[in-house]
Amino acid sequence: MPDDEGHPELAEIELGNVLSALADPLRRRVVRELAAGPDGEERTCSSFALPVSKATVTHHFRTLREAGLIRQVNRGNSRMATLRRADIEQRFPGLLALLTAEATKDA
Secondary structure (H helix, E strand, C coil), rough: CCCCCCCCHHHHHCHHHHHHHCCCCHHHHHHHHHHCCCCCCCEEHHHHHHHHHHHHHHHHHHHHHCCCEEEEECCCCEEEEEEEEHHHHHHHCCCCHHHHHHHHHHC
């Protein structure tokens, strides 16, 4: 059962939900940027400079959180997002490498 913030437990992270979340290019971009950073890096939602409204940014991050790709925590007046790197690698080995390779290919 997901926690109070909507983060699923490791065993609850489902491939269909992960792939659905990653189907959107902006959400893939967020995950790729987090994957390219150091493990445990926390970033605000606004630091990604997504070209959409604040409400849409909130939707994208909720989708990523509920799929189990990121963990969000409140830090004062902002929410920080962290990639659930170890959980993703344990559940779907190689997925982050594929996303990183996609970013390299697109560059």
